[in-house]
Amino acid sequence: MNQPTNIFWNQKETEDQPIDIFWNRRRKTFLSIGIALLYLITMLLVGLLLRPESYGVNYNAKFIPPCLKHPFGTDYMGRDMFFRSVKVLSNSIVIGILASIVSSLVALIFGVVAAMKGGPIDGLVNWCVDLCMGIPHIILLILISFMFGRGGKGVMIAVALTHWPELTRLVRAEVLQIRSSQYVQASYRMGKTKFQVAKSHMFPQVLPVFLVGVVLLFPHAIMHEAAITFLGFGFSAEVPAIGVILSESMKHIASGKWWMAVFPGIMLLLAVLLFDLVGENLKRLLNPNSGNE
């Protein structure tokens, strides 16, 4: 007789009849990820390779509203706002990547250790998470930046070190769930070593959750860096940073120089939005439960 079939793993199509083969949601997901990555990588590379002269000071061209030569206008020192925005955004992306790497590593270690060790260590990690989340994020950033004497170094450390709590919770919950699941318990009983279980069950299951977490962490980091610099705790005025640009623009907004605030903000918004989109789409793609809508 035939092999027993299983309701979950053996669902083949009755008929090979794909509906809307091109424009279904999964295609859109991949497309949106592609567009987002394209924007971010372009901004990053162009920003890094940009010659400083292109956004240099030119007192003959102060406060020019957006025009063909200066699509985003110029500021109070005659700097071209378009190139400045690109430069600034690429710096933001670098900081975002840095923060993502540091915070996600912390989160991965904390989350896995808490879930695997359990007991007092789990309690300690949870307590640390609650501690970090117990104070408004902005205030925590201000405190850390203050500790380092307010400056670029302070804001980078602050942003890199404060984005792990949510992701730690996610990783911990995921590992815990898999650890207690029946098939992992069964593999232990079948004599599989911890390493084998980790390799064949934990890793492939936790990785997607972790990746989505890292991607979603990135926009937060960028926004927080901008906010803290805007308040005056981050990068100093000479450093091209989005917060600096926007806080400068605030001084001139009352006199109607709207372009100084609008365009750099839109560039930032786009970066954040696209990363959010990538994260959400990845989440949907990797979570098979929501695949049938």
Next chain:
Amino acid sequence: MKRFFLTVLRMITLLIAISIISFIMITKAPIDPLIAYIGTNSTISEEAKEEIETYWGLKDPPVKRFLIWARNIFQGDMGNSIVYKQPVLTVIKERFQYSLVLMLIAWICSGILGFILGIVAALWKDHLWDKIIKFICLIFQSSPTFWVGLLMLSIFAVNLGWFPIGLAAPMGKLASEVTLLERIHHLVLPSITLSMLGIGKITLYTRQKLLEILDSEFVLYARARGENTWQIVKRHAIKNIAIPAITVQFASFSELFGGMALAESVFSYPGIGSAVTAAGLGGDLPLLLGIAIFSAIFVFTGNLMADILYGFVDTKIVYSSDGR
């Protein structure tokens, strides 16, 4: 009840830890409070400086300083603000009134609007309305609060001239002379800015929750008994989503506080948020520490409320207790 006390106990330990850590961070800062106090180019003699340092206890070992500070806190004395030349507690009290009004308005507006939008989006899932609402939420969630504030200022205050450019009352007017209408006039833009920060989260949460409920067995049963969509929403859905949604609103006190700080600094609104910026930039250690701890208490209050509400729902809702 036992769970409630445990939560409170945990919050108290966390609060003590936050105080200690904040204290360490602030005292480790390479910012000299004395220079912040007297200014960089002051002509005060070295002896006088020594005297002040001893008086402030700056020369004491850190643990002793902390203990003295903690003792004073329990006596209701958080020290004096260097920037505002007033007791820290007075500064916080005065400014928090302003901030509280702002946050309360934003909290309620974003909550109600988000709830309604979430329901609309869920009921018209995948239709035009849903797409528009989801898009707006995404934009709102991705916009930096301070940038939104700048846009508001630029459009409604500078270009259209409908609202004042900043502050909480007309400049130069005595606090006693300011009318309610003037206050409201000054509150509109900051409130809208702050509301926009929170609306995305609550909308998407409500939408998600309603979709889950529409998928639930009890809605299936209600449909089987001939109830139409509107009756289902009115009879079952609203009650079942409202408490979780309010819980989420309470749990978002942390973001609310952060957004408030940014909005206040854009609109030069004299609340606690602009005070914390002033304290940080002015090297005002006692005020910075005071506000840090105050903000933690604020967040914990929200979390506690969320916890209580959640416990209330959890006993009755059977369907969500499995797996989560």
Next chain:
Amino acid sequence: MKDINQIPILEIENLSISFHMYNKGMKKHKLEMIHKLSLTISSGEIVVVVGSSGSGKSLLAHSILGILPQNAEIEGTIKFCGKEMGTLEKENLRGKEISFIPQSVEYLDPLMKIGKQVIGVTKKSEKRKQQEKRKQLFRRYQLEESVAKLYPYQLSGGMARRVLISGAMMRPAKLIIADEPTPGLQKELAMETLKNFRELADSGCAVLLITHDIDLALQVADQIAIFYAGTILEITSVEDFMGEGKSLRHPYSKAFLAALPQKEFQSIEGSQPYAGNLPKGCLFAKRCPNRTEACEGEIEMRSLRGGKVRCIYAE
């Protein structure tokens, strides 16, 4: 019990239900869960649909009520009192002419008091009348009046069952659909529940009972429909089901009977094919001892000895 004047209340013909799904890659595809199912229920009659769990029996109930998920596609016809039902008709009939009794308290709103839920939606002017009716039903099903003020989580299994039946009785219905109404109940309570259905049928209702508790069902049923892998393989009178099952028509029915714990407890080799993986022709062929090549063709339902069967070799 058998009445010549029976009017068919529900007639299902060649009903197929499929779902649109995404599989792991990017393709959308159709997954057929119910395949060419036919069934008729007349007034005063209890038809029990039996089959192992996970075979899609609940979908049958949901499709009659028109409460399938949005990605479901229906083919075939469902007639109610001789009239074909579309989405609109189902919407108008459910809760009025067709009553549904769900499986458990999970189907009750966790935040609404029982009394209000049993009554359901009413016009303001009829509130009082409905309240009276509810009280009457509570007395009839031995529920204390205080139960009306409880929340679903406070109900015991037996109370919940009677509450759900009261809910179905609030409006006089011609067709009652009960989906697994007895699991988790003590034997006496389950029996009592089924007796309630018998009473309802005797008063003229048509009852569709979906269950895998065949032992109990046999005691009240008029007809038994054997459900397998998304379709009905045989419809038979209860009498044929008694004893050794010699008068059963389909090989699966015989095997099903033999597999029951109180009989020989002899299980059939292999397992039920599941949706999306259905073989062509006879769905049972893979496990059938009598299969031949002819079993791979399309098998139609045919009448045989007063019942119906979907097997070319049945005699």
